[in-house]
Amino acid sequence: MWIIQSDYNNKNAYFSTLEKELISLIDGEKNLIANLANISSWIFHSFPDLNWSGFYLWDENDQELILGPFQGRPACIRIKRERGVCGAAFRSQKTLNVDRIENFPGHIACDSASKSELVIPFTRGVFDLDSPTPFRFSKQDEDELSRIMNNIFKRLQIQ
Numbered sequence: 001m002w003i004i005q006s007d008y009n010n011k012n013a014y015f016s017t018l019e020k021e022l023i024s025l026i027d028g029e030k031n032l033i034a035n036l037a038n039i040s041s042w043i044f045h046s047f048p049d050l051n052w053s054g055f056y057l058w059d060e061n062d063q064e065l066i067l068g069p070f071q072g073r074p075a076c077i078r079i080k081r082e083r084g085v086c087g088a089a090f091r092s093q094k095t096l097n098v099d100r101i102e103n104f105p106g107h108i109a110c111d112s113a114s115k116s117e118l119v120i121p122f123t124r125g126v127f128d129l130d131s132p133t134p135f136r137f138s139k140q141d142e143d144e145l146s147r148i149m150n151n152i153f154k155r156l157q158i159q
């Protein structure tokens with residue numbers, strides 16, 4: 001049984017515990033989809049105030065990002081590289097922290113509850129977090145989650 005111990009109320013300890021939890025979660029399992037499913041679930045339940053957490057994976061044949069494992073309400077399935085926050089983060093291969101999504105040109109509204117968004121790219125796709133609260137993701141959240149996820153992407157060999 002998995003028990004989430006990362007406590008967001010203690011921010012300094014939170015990220016180092018979260019990183020250890022995610023490493024242990026994927027340890028010994030080589031199936032990528034299973035690992036991505038568990039990662040999206042873990043973060044959805046550990047990081048407060050999210051309404052969506054999940055992956056889009058780049059499809060080389062279709063030249064689009066396609067919905068992968070996630071937690072939250074059903075989402076749009078296909079995103080072109082030119083579109084949305086996910087497309088922009090994938091193109092630039094840089095984390096995008098959008099404080100108010102309605103101000104982001106071309107933002108794709110999958111769920112009207114989403115007000116802010118953090119997208120962390122990797123070479124084969126993106127990891128997307130949505131919150132119902134504007135300005136949800138601080139600079140510390142952005143930096144620490146990017147660092148942790150890049151470590152996880154390396155371990156999964158999808159960096």
Ligand code: SME
Pocket residue numbers: 052075076079083084085086087106107108109110111114117128130
């Ligand atoms: N809002 C994203 C689309 C994905 S959903 O938020 C799950 C975007 O603009 O790319």
